[in-house]
Amino acid sequence: MRFFKFHGYGNDYLILEEGSLRPATDLNELARRLCDRHYGAGADGVAIIGPAESADADFRARIFNPDGSEAAMSGNGTRCAAAYLHYTGSWTNDELRLHTRSGIKLYRLRGRYGARRFRFEAEIGRPALESASIPMRTDEPLDAVLNYPLEVNGEIVTITALQMCNPNCCVFVEDFDRFDWRKLGSLIERHPRFPERTNVEFIRVRDRDHIVVRVWERGAGETMASGTGACAAAVAAYLNGCVNRRVTVEMPGGALEVEWREDGEVILTGTAEAVYRGEWLGEEG
Numbered sequence: 001m002r003f004f005k006f007h008g009y010g011n012d013y014l015i016l017e018e019g020s021l022r023p024a025t026d027l028n029e030l031a032r033r034l035c036d037r038h039y040g041a042g043a044d045g046v047a048i049i050g051p052a053e054s055a056d057a058d059f060r061a062r063i064f065n066p067d068g069s070e071a072a073m074s075g076n077g078t079r080c081a082a083a084y085l086h087y088t089g090s091w092t093n094d095e096l097r098l099h100t101r102s103g104i105k106l107y108r109l110r111g112r113y114g115a116r117r118f119r120f121e122a123e124i125g126r127p128a129l130e131s132a133s134i135p136m137r138t139d140e141p142l143d144a145v146l147n148y149p150l151e152v153n154g155e156i157v158t159i160t161a162l163q164m165c166n167p168n169c170c171v172f173v174e175d176f177d178r179f180d181w182r183k184l185g186s187l188i189e190r191h192p193r194f195p196e197r198t199n200v201e202f203i204r205v206r207d208r209d210h211i212v213v214r215v216w217e218r219g220a221g222e223t224m225a226s227g228t229g230a231c232a233a234a235v236a237a238y239l240n241g242c243v244n245r246r247v248t249v250e251m252p253g254g255a256l257e258v259e260w261r262e263d264g265e266v267i268l269t270g271t272a273e274a275v276y277r278g279e280w281l282g283e284e285g
Contacts, residue, residue, distance in 0.1 A: 003034070005043065005275040006083055008076035010224025010253030012275070014043045015084045018050030018060075031064035033282055041278060044223050045074060047081045057099035059085065065219030073102035073165035075124060075227015075268050082107040083118040083272035102165040116274040124228065126264040127235045128163035136161050137193045146239060152187050159188075160236040164266070166218065167198040168232035172240070176202065176214055185216025199226065201233040205242045212250045224253030231266045234258035 004015045014034050021030075031046040033039070046064040053060060061081040063071040071077070078098050085091040086109065094109045103125060111119035128134065129144040136145060145161040150169075160170045169188050173181070185200040200216040213233045215226040230249040237243040238260055246259040257269040 001280040002277065003041065003280055004084055004087075004277045005041065006080035006272050007275055008079050008225060008227065008253075008270055008272045009251060009256065011076040011226060012043045012045075013063075013074075013077045013080040014041055014046045015081060016046060016048050018048055021048075027062070027064060028068035028070070032066065032068040034280065035064075035066035040282070041280065044217070044220050045071070045077050047074075047077045047084075049081055049084065052097075052099055054099070057097045057104050058091065059096070060099040063100070065217075066221075067219040069219045070101070071166060071219070073100045073105070073124075073228055075122065075165075075229075075231060076225060076270070076272070077227075078105060079107065079120050079122065079227060079268075079270060079272045082109075082120055082122075083274065086112070086118055087116065087274050100165075110269065111271075113271075117271055118273070119269070119271045121267060121269045122227075124231050124266045124268050125165055127232070127260075127266065129239075131161075134161050134163045134167050134198075135195055136167070136198075137195060144239070150188070150191065150193060152184065152191065157184070157188070160240060161194075161198070162232055162235060164232040164235065165228045167194055167196055168201060168229065168236075169194070169198045170201045170203055170233055170236035172203050172205070172237075172242075174204065176204065176212075181214055182216060182222055185214075186221070189216060189218055199229055199232070201226075201229050201236070203233050203237060205237060206250075208243050209246070210248045210250065211237050211243060215251065225251040225256070227256065227268050227270065230256045231258050231260075231268055235260050235266065 131142040259267040
């Protein structure tokens with residue numbers, strides 16, 4: 001089975017075509033095996049590309065986490081899928097409509113650098129702020145989860161939570177080195193307040209145009225970057241009065257651009273790059 005590896009700011013994905021898979025393949029188990037960095041190809045996730053199921057999309061992209069769970073959406077994963085389609089010549093138009101579990105996302109090609117690197121502007125969607133939409137269990141329904149006191153291991157952590165294609169929990173910090181954010185991220189990910197688990201973004205505000213973010217991703221753990229996480233962090237920072245509507249989000253893998261437009265749509269701009277192609281032998285026994 002042939003696959004390609006792409007990355008968006010170090011957030012790496014294995015790209016497969018649905019037609020290359022055996023019938024009745026267990027996609028959850030396949031993702032677990034492929035993503036293992038010791039016994040598999042190694043990645044933060046798998047994107048499986050298939051034909052669109054309706055006329056309002058060009059292709060379908062399913063995203064799987066390293067633990068085998070299927071994500072509703074990945075900003076970097078779907079950008080890698082879009083880059084794959086352009087790289088292989090499967091799609092040549094500047095606009096691409098990808099059908100995801102979180103709806104149809106529009107990707108506009110904004111640049112091509114050599115043969116392997118692509119820049120896209122994507123319409124990610126509108127954030128949902130209500131506690132029921134995240135979903136998050138609260139004592140009473142909330143129109144927005146802002147400055148919410150979340151008890152974690154007997155201590156109170158102030159959070160802002162929202163649905164940005166996936167559940168996201170944002171924590172504002174002054175310094176990443178003053179506490180074990182990875183441990184806290186792991187605890188919040190599986191907190192009983194989040195019945196579907198949650199992504200966790202730790203945010204340091206640099207100024208009104210820049211934030212620095214560390215991500216603990218549901219089903220993946222620490223990642224170099226997260227597209228939907230960058231969007232969630234930008235929205236949370238704006239809701240808390242910290243930044244403007246357009247902001248640069250710096251992550252360990254690089255900087256993405258996020259704009260939360262007046263009409264509510266979140267626009268994510270960033271790159272994706274082809275790394276290598278390979279052949280998976282795991283199904284040969």
